[in-house]
Amino acid sequence: MTAEDPVVRVSDISKSFGGAVALRDVSLELFSGEVHALMGMNGAGKSTLVRILSGAQNADSGVMEIGGTAAGQLTARKARKLGIATVPQRRELVMTLTVAENIMLGDLPTRTSLVRWKPVRQLARQALRDLGIDVDVDALAGDLTVAEQTMVEVAREVRRGGRVLILDEPTACLGAEAAAQIHALVGRLCEAGVAVVFISHHIAEVLALADRITVLRDGRVVWGGQAKETDEAGLVRSMVGRDVVSTKPPRSIKKEQIGLRISDVGEGRFIEDFSVEVRQGEVVAVLGPAGDAQSRLFDLLSGRRRPDRGRLEVNGRHVRFGKVGRSLSSGLRCVTGDRRRLGLIPELTVDENLMLARDRLDRRRLHRRDRLARRAAPLRDDYRVVTLTPNPPVGLLSGGNQQKVLLAKWLGTEPVACLLEDPTNGVDIAAMADIHTLVDGLAAAGVAVLLASSDADEVMRLADRVVVVRDGRTIAEYDIDRISRDELVAVALGGAIS
Amino acid sequence: MTTTLTAPAVPTRRRVLPRGFAHGGLLLVLVAIIVFASLRTDAFLSTNNLLNVLRQVSVVAVIAAGLTLLMTAGGMDFSMGGNVAVTTAVAAQLFAHGQSIWLTVVVSIALATVIGLVNGAVVTFTGVAPFVATLATATLLDGVALLVINGLSVSIDDQLSALGIGKTFGLPNLLIVAIAVLAVTAFVMRYTTFGRDAFAIGGNEDVARLSGITVARDKLLLYGLAGALSGLAGIMLLARLGASSPGTGGLQLQLTAVAAVVIGGTSLAGGKGTVFGTVLGVLLLGVVANVLNLLQINSYYQQISVGAVLLIAAVANLLQRRRH
Known part of the structure; x- marks a missing residue:
C-alpha cells in the first residue's frame, strides 16, 4: 500500500526481566495510514513491546527508529513528543470532569493563568469533529459508555499530536454495536494518516481491520506480513503453536428438573x-x-x-x-x-x-x-x-x-x-x-x-x-x-x- | 513457602531473605538512631533506661495493635485516644468511690468496647467515612472525659501499682501485657480466617461480601475490638500514671499510635498490614522520644525532631517497598 518509509522501525529488540525473557529479537515496521495488528496469547510479549514503543520501558538491546532517526533512550514524555501515543486497556480519563476538560487536560487555553472556557469547549469539539466522533463535550466522562470513553481518549491523543496510536484491546469489553463504532474510528484515523497499532484477541476483527499483522509467541515474532496473506486457522496456529479445537460436545440433557x-x-x-x-x-x-x-x-x-x-x-x-x-x-x-x-x-x-x-x-x-x-x-x-x-x-x-x-x-x-x-x-x-x-x-x-x-x-x-x-x-x-x-x-x- | 508448583519455580529475591527484610528501611533507621544514641550518651543502653522506654511504649503498642488490624480491614478509628481518656477518667472515679479493682477494670473495658461498637455501627450501617465518624466521636469523648473528672486530676493512689510498676521475671508487667496483645494480634492476622477476612475486606469490600464474608459483622467486631483494646490501654495508662488528669490520653496519644502503624507499613487504604511493622513503628517513636530526653534537648526541638523522624521513616518505608 505504501512504498514510503515507515514512521517507526523497530529492529531486533530484546528485553528480559530477571531471568525471564519477555522479548527476543523482535522487529516491526509501522506505516502511516495503516492498521498494524499485534496478536498473541496472554504473556506472549505484546504488553512489553507496547511499553517499549511508548517509552515506558527501555529494551536491553536493539534499535528503535522514529521517522528515520534512531530514538536512543526513550522516555514516556519523549515518546509522546515524537508522536507515539497509547490508549491503554483501562480508561485514563478523569471521570468527574467533562469531556472537553479531559480532551484539553494539561493544555487548557488560559489568559493570565485563568482558564478560558469558551476555547476549551471549541477546541475539544473540533478535536472530536475531526475524527467524526459524536459525543457531547459538556457530558461528564464518567457518564459515557466505555466505547465513547475510548473514542474521547483517542481524540485527546490525536489532538496532542499522536501520529502513532497504540490501541490496547479497545474492543475487549464491548458489544458488537460499540465495537463497530471503534472500527469506524480506526478507519478514519488511517485516512488522517495515523499509524495505528491495534491489539486484539478477536481474530475475525483483526482480519477485517488490519493491513499488517505481527504475531508474537513466547516473546518472538512467529508470523508477520500482510493481513490478506493469512486466515483464521493460520493465525490461531501461529499464536498457539498448535491447532486449537474447541468444539461443542454432544450434550444429553437427561434431567428434567x-x-x-x-x-x-x-x-x-x-x-x-x-x-x-x-x-x-x-x-x-x-x-x-x-x-x-x-x-x-x-x-x-x-x-x-x-x-x-x-x-x-x-x-x-x-x-x-x-x-x-x-x-x-x-x-x-x-x-x-x-x-x-x-x-x-x-x-x-x-x-x-x-x-x-x-x-x-x-x-x-x-x-x-x-x-x-x-x-x-x-x-x-x-x-x-x-x-x-x-x-x-x-x-x-x-x-x-x-x-x-x-x-x-x-x-x-x-x-x-x-x-x-x-x-x-x-x-x-x-x-x-x-x-x-x-x-x-x-x-x-x-x-x-x-x-x-x-x-x-x-x-x-x-x-x-x-x-x-x-x-x-x-x-x-x-x-x-x-x-x-x-x-x-x-x-x-x-x-x-x- | 508453598510446595505447589505448576511452573518451574524462579527463585525470587524476596523469598531468600528473612521476613523482617520487608521492613529493612525502617529497621535501618531504628538501628541508626540506637547507634547514635549509645555513642552520645551512656545512659541510653543501661538496662534501667531500656526497660523504661519499653514500659512507656506499652500503652501505645496496645492501641497500635488494634489499629493495625482495623486499618488492614480498611477501617480507621481516630477515637481510640479519646476512648482511653474516658476509660482512665471513669476508672479513676470508680476507684475514688471505693469500687474494687476487678469491678473497675471490667466496667471500664466493657464501656470502651461499647464505645468501639457504636463507632462500628455508625461506620458500617450509615456509610459515613470512618475518618469523619471517629474524628467526631474523638472530640466528643475528649469532652466526656473532662466532664467525668470535672476538669480535675483524680488520683488512684497505688491501687494499680502491681500493673503499673510491678515486674515479672525482671520485665515490667505493662510490657508483658503489651507483648501478649501484639502476639495475639499477629496470630489472629496470620492464622485465623477472621484475620484473613480483614485483609480481604481492606483489599476489596465488594469481593469480600460476594465471597460469603460477613462484612458487616466483621467490621462491627473489629471496631469493638479496637474499643476493647483502648479500654485496656486506658487501664494500663492509669496504672502507669497513678492518676487521671485533663489531657491524659486524647488526640496526642491517638496520633502517636496512628503514626506508629503507618510507619510500620500498614496501608491507609487497607489490604496491607503487619504487626511486626507496627512494633518497629512503636519502638522507633519511643526510642526517639527517649533519646531526645536523655540529651536534654529543648522541648520545641523535640517536637521538630519527632516530626522529622516520622517523615524520614515514612519515606524510607516507601522507597523500600517500591524496589520490590
Whole structure:
C-alpha cells in the first residue's frame, strides 16, 4: 500500500526481566495510514513491546527508529513528543470532569493563568469533529459508555499530536454495536494518516481491520506480513503453536428438573418481565448488547441488588433476592464479568483468592498457609492456572490466568446452579478453549448454567438455548441448533426475525 | 513457602531473605538512631533506661495493635485516644468511690468496647467515612472525659501499682501485657480466617461480601475490638500514671499510635498490614522520644525532631517497598 518509509522501525529488540525473557529479537515496521495488528496469547510479549514503543520501558538491546532517526533512550514524555501515543486497556480519563476538560487536560487555553472556557469547549469539539466522533463535550466522562470513553481518549491523543496510536484491546469489553463504532474510528484515523497499532484477541476483527499483522509467541515474532496473506486457522496456529479445537460436545440433557428458575423479574427500566428456566445440565445463554439486561443479572442473582419484583428458585427452592448469604447457601454461584471490581482481591495471593469463597462456605476458622496451598493445588491443576513464582499476589498474573482463578474460586465450590458473566472476557484463545471445556464439564456434572454474554460466537459454542434481550426486554428465544450464527447476530442487532 | 508448583519455580529475591527484610528501611533507621544514641550518651543502653522506654511504649503498642488490624480491614478509628481518656477518667472515679479493682477494670473495658461498637455501627450501617465518624466521636469523648473528672486530676493512689510498676521475671508487667496483645494480634492476622477476612475486606469490600464474608459483622467486631483494646490501654495508662488528669490520653496519644502503624507499613487504604511493622513503628517513636530526653534537648526541638523522624521513616518505608 505504501512504498514510503515507515514512521517507526523497530529492529531486533530484546528485553528480559530477571531471568525471564519477555522479548527476543523482535522487529516491526509501522506505516502511516495503516492498521498494524499485534496478536498473541496472554504473556506472549505484546504488553512489553507496547511499553517499549511508548517509552515506558527501555529494551536491553536493539534499535528503535522514529521517522528515520534512531530514538536512543526513550522516555514516556519523549515518546509522546515524537508522536507515539497509547490508549491503554483501562480508561485514563478523569471521570468527574467533562469531556472537553479531559480532551484539553494539561493544555487548557488560559489568559493570565485563568482558564478560558469558551476555547476549551471549541477546541475539544473540533478535536472530536475531526475524527467524526459524536459525543457531547459538556457530558461528564464518567457518564459515557466505555466505547465513547475510548473514542474521547483517542481524540485527546490525536489532538496532542499522536501520529502513532497504540490501541490496547479497545474492543475487549464491548458489544458488537460499540465495537463497530471503534472500527469506524480506526478507519478514519488511517485516512488522517495515523499509524495505528491495534491489539486484539478477536481474530475475525483483526482480519477485517488490519493491513499488517505481527504475531508474537513466547516473546518472538512467529508470523508477520500482510493481513490478506493469512486466515483464521493460520493465525490461531501461529499464536498457539498448535491447532486449537474447541468444539461443542454432544450434550444429553437427561434431567428434567429445573435447576434455576427466574420469573417475572423487573428492575426499573433496565429489565422488564424477564423470565428464564435452566434445567440441570443445561447451558442457557442470555445474549444482548453489552450493558443490557444480561449485565444486570449478576447483581440480582448474587444478592448485591434487590429487583423491584420477581422470583428466584434454585432446584425448586425459593431464594430471596438481595442477600448474598442466601444466594450462596442456595448453591447458586455467580461469576462476575468484572473481575477487577467484583472478582478478585489483587493484593492477596493466588491460593488465598482460590480458596476465598470455599473456606468461608466451610466455615473454616484457622488459616494455615501450607494447608491452604495443599487444598488449592487441585484447583490450580484443574483450571490450569500458571504462575512463575510459587504463590504470587493474584494481581500480578496475566488476564487469562486471573480469569481462570476467578472461575476456579467459584466453580470449585460444588455449585448447584451458576451464572457466568462473559467468562472469556479478555483471555487468549487457548485459555478460552480451556474455559469452554470447563463449562462443558459443569453441564455434564448436572449444573444448571446461565451464561450472560454479549458475544454471539461464544453463545453458539456453549449454549443449548439462547434468550435474546434488547432494551431490557426478551425479544426471542431459540434452541441453539435451530438457528445459525448469522441469524442470531441479526436478531441480537435488531434485525427482523425471519 | 508453598510446595505447589505448576511452573518451574524462579527463585525470587524476596523469598531468600528473612521476613523482617520487608521492613529493612525502617529497621535501618531504628538501628541508626540506637547507634547514635549509645555513642552520645551512656545512659541510653543501661538496662534501667531500656526497660523504661519499653514500659512507656506499652500503652501505645496496645492501641497500635488494634489499629493495625482495623486499618488492614480498611477501617480507621481516630477515637481510640479519646476512648482511653474516658476509660482512665471513669476508672479513676470508680476507684475514688471505693469500687474494687476487678469491678473497675471490667466496667471500664466493657464501656470502651461499647464505645468501639457504636463507632462500628455508625461506620458500617450509615456509610459515613470512618475518618469523619471517629474524628467526631474523638472530640466528643475528649469532652466526656473532662466532664467525668470535672476538669480535675483524680488520683488512684497505688491501687494499680502491681500493673503499673510491678515486674515479672525482671520485665515490667505493662510490657508483658503489651507483648501478649501484639502476639495475639499477629496470630489472629496470620492464622485465623477472621484475620484473613480483614485483609480481604481492606483489599476489596465488594469481593469480600460476594465471597460469603460477613462484612458487616466483621467490621462491627473489629471496631469493638479496637474499643476493647483502648479500654485496656486506658487501664494500663492509669496504672502507669497513678492518676487521671485533663489531657491524659486524647488526640496526642491517638496520633502517636496512628503514626506508629503507618510507619510500620500498614496501608491507609487497607489490604496491607503487619504487626511486626507496627512494633518497629512503636519502638522507633519511643526510642526517639527517649533519646531526645536523655540529651536534654529543648522541648520545641523535640517536637521538630519527632516530626522529622516520622517523615524520614515514612519515606524510607516507601522507597523500600517500591524496589520490590
